[in-house]
């Protein structure tokens with residue numbers, strides 16, 4: 001288990017800031033305490049704006065080692081925190097907190113839903129994931145864990161973006177797909193005319209096309225922009241997935 005408790009504050013130093021798409025950077029942080037996070041866990045950056053008002057935002061690492069972690073962060077030019085992060089120089093120190101999420105993956109197909117209030121795990125054979133943009137990060141950390149540990153979990157990822165330039169972690173996802181026969185990745189783009197894969201928004205027909213038939217051994221997960229999340233929650237219901245969790 002990780003050594004730092006949930007909601008405990010720690011300091012982390014920015015040691016890497018690489019632009020990976022037109023609007024997203026991969027940030028690498030070094031911490032003075034052991035902060036190794038479990039798959040799909042996130043941390044919060046604690047900051048104040050120029051008026052002293054808290055701007056705390058959550059981020060899910062795609063690499064988490066004892067004292068080092070990396071996270072892709074999309075910059076919103078009119079956002080409160082991310083324009084500040086974009087301007088940060090290497091060696092800047094930030095205050096953070098480890099947070100408990102809505103879903104914990106324990107390995108070997110075991111999940112805990114709402115781990116804050118529940119300690120009982122459930123076993124699923126298949127995990128469906130519908131992600132939009134930076135919402136890929138929690139799904140990615142589970143995919144990585146499953147592939148590296150050869151867990152028998154069947155994984156179906158439907159990854160929605162505006163254009164192919166917005167797709168994050170494509171090379172790593174392709175590598176996992178090649179190495180891990182239980183992972184199937186489908187991309188869908190809504191603003192790239194001429195794209196020869198799926199086009200448009202995620203609909204019930206798309207779910208029927210890319211996911212296996214629903215059964216009780218499946219967990220449906222999702223993470224994306226608010227508008228997409230509302231639609232996807234409804235789509236899972238119409239697709240008859242009994243257990244559905246938003247990361």
Ligand SMILES: Cc1cc2nc3c(=O)[nH]c(=O)nc-3n(C[C@H](O)[C@H](O)[C@H](O)COP(=O)(O)OP(=O)(O)OC[C@H]3O[C@@H](n4cnc5c(N)ncnc54)[C@H](O)[C@@H]3O)c2cc1C
Pocket residue numbers: 042055057058059060061071072073074076077078079080081082083134137247
């Ligand atoms: C559990 C969790 C994990 C996350 N993991 C990641 C991650 O790994 N990587 C990542 O990049 N992000 C992640 N996020 C999102 C992240 O926490 C921030 O929401 C994001 O970085 C935007 O922060 P911001 O302060 O820059 O923008 P905000 O100030 O929150 O604004 C975001 C956008 O919304 C617009 N906006 C703000 N307020 C309004 C309003 N009232 N009406 C209309 N539009 C408005 C802004 O103009 C901007 O375009 C995660 C979120 C959660 C909940």
